[in-house]
Amino acid sequence: MDNRPSRHRLVRIRSSRCEPSRERRLPLREIGGVLVRIGLIAEGGYPYVSGDARLWCDRLVRGLDRHEFDIYALSRSERQEDEGWVPLPAQVSRVRTAPMWSADDDGVVYGRRARRRFAEHYAELAAVLCAGGGADDASREASATEADRFGSALYGLAELARDEGGLVGALRSEAAVRALEHACRSRGALRTAREARVPDLLAVAAHLERALRPLSLDWYEDDGLGAVDLCHATSGGSAALPGLLAHHFCGVPLLLTEYGVRLRTHYLAAPDSSPAVRSLLAAFHGALAAETYARAALVTPGNGHARRWQERCGADRAKLRTVYPGMDAGRFAEVGESAACADPDSLVWVGRVEPAKDLVSLLHAFAEVRKEEPKTRLRIVGTPAGPEGVAYLGHCRALAAQLFPDEAEGPHRVGDNPVSFEEIGAPDIPNLAAAYASGAVTVLSSVVEGFPIGLVEAMFCGRATVSTDVGAVVEVIGGTGLVVPPRNPRALAEACVALLRDPERRERLGAAARARALELFTVEQNVAAFHGIYLEIVSRTPVRRVVLDDTGEPLPFAVPAEAHVPGRWTEGPARPTPRNGPPRPPGTPVRATAMPTPEGAR
Known part of the structure; x- marks a missing residue:
């Protein structure tokens, strides 16, 4: 981990692949002994003056002044952007924002091969939404298969956006609506999906385009989220997508905090929509929530009510850590x-x-x-x-x-x-x-x-x-x-x-x-809890950063080799490891851990 203090504050506004970022550098005071560089991802909140979880995020950042924060913010309206930001503390080194309320046509024209890739991935995504699934034992294996298909389609679209440019035009195209219609009419689709009419298909396609806008951002390079030690998504849904892609492209661990479960919010919203629209959108948000819970290193619900919702939606109980909101007493x-x-x-x-x-x-x-x-x-x-x-x-x-x-x-x-x-x-x-x-x-x-x-x-x-x-x-x-x-x-x-x-x-x-x-x-207990969680996640993650010397060249042997011993030595007593297990494939990352306490010494 690079503990060198940042020398400048980099502020980027309205970042996307189709719209170049505007930058300005501000002097940043020297921070001695920086512990962890955090990529804090927020939707409709911090650092804007108005928005959700603004006070909580501000108190968290200010309370952890020995960490360095990069803020990645998705804005919800033009008015929110015009109102400006709250004063930022010195440990914030970068702010990058992108609008979720609008997306201009990126002007990207796909070639034949790119169009084929998009059609395949979008059709797979639509097929998963129309297939539905259940939570009973009989459908558990089928649900796991559908989750794999959803993840493959999601990351396939993200890789296409990274290789060819933004997805805005493709997601708005007639080809997307036709793929969705074909999935709804295919054999094995849910009855509510088969009943979808043209207005329903247009509504679902428009919603998917808005929800998938983070796939087109230019945040997933080595100078973006790839440079942080940990991504902390302050809510689920679209706000968690940048963290998922940083984990997929760069191996950055993801921490998800939900004080209000976004999937539950979706169920309570849009009661006037048709059954077909509600069914397809519920399938999408449910699959996205399950993928986020599966890929996150830890999930921190804000209370037991949210925790029960997360478990119901597929979160592993071993990953859940309840952290109550911090309030100013x-x-x-x-x-x-x-x-x-x-x-x-x-x-x-x-x-x-x-x-x-x-x-x-x-x-x-x-x-x-x-x-x-x-x-x-x-x-x-x-x-x-x-x-x-x-x-x-x-x-x-x-x-x-x-x-x-x-x-x-x-x-x-x-x-x-x-x-x-x-x-x-x-x-x-x-x-x-x-x-x-x-x-x-x-x-x-x-x-x-x-x-x-x-x-x-x-x-x-x-x-x-x-x-x-x-x-x-x-x-x-x-x-x-x-x-x-x-x-x-x-x-x-x-x-x-x-x-x-x-x-x-x-x-x-x-x-x-x-x-x-x-x-x-209180704020103090909230900040202390996240400080411990940050260090715990980073301690489990292999060092990926290349350390450079004064001339900008890679410094050999700057990062010590790490060892990873599979089994309870690192993962805890959740599941025993066979004495003679299969050989580890070459190239598997290894990391060092502390020796466990012998049973007789306790």
């Missing part, structure tokens, strides 16, 4: 340590206003709470998420006026109405910590939830909580709050009343919740 310290409560008779809900949060059930539950505890108030603190959220907020306001007709006159403020709709930045709620401190009990009423960030924030503030049993809620709470079934207003109301009537219980649960959050969900 400092801004909640004052409220959490004092455990002060502005109003002991108030329930607080904090979050983005959208239908998945099920504020309708919360309002009906609060109507039941008012029958038992007439002095109780409900503060709904949050902003609507998009046009759908704005409409949903209006519906909730109308429902509140309907449920409490005698108290609906006047503005929606605490004191005039038992239900208030507020936003962060108001005089009595200047920040997020003040929102949680404004009530005695924090409520989460969602029907769909991944990792409940708002719940962790309430735990940092030492709040007693009542939550619905969705996503990773039970795993996060761990017995420090009350959990009820979703879409059950009566159960939600009973749990809230129980905590409102018992201040000592609220205080005890809040203290336990804060202690649990500080132990499991």
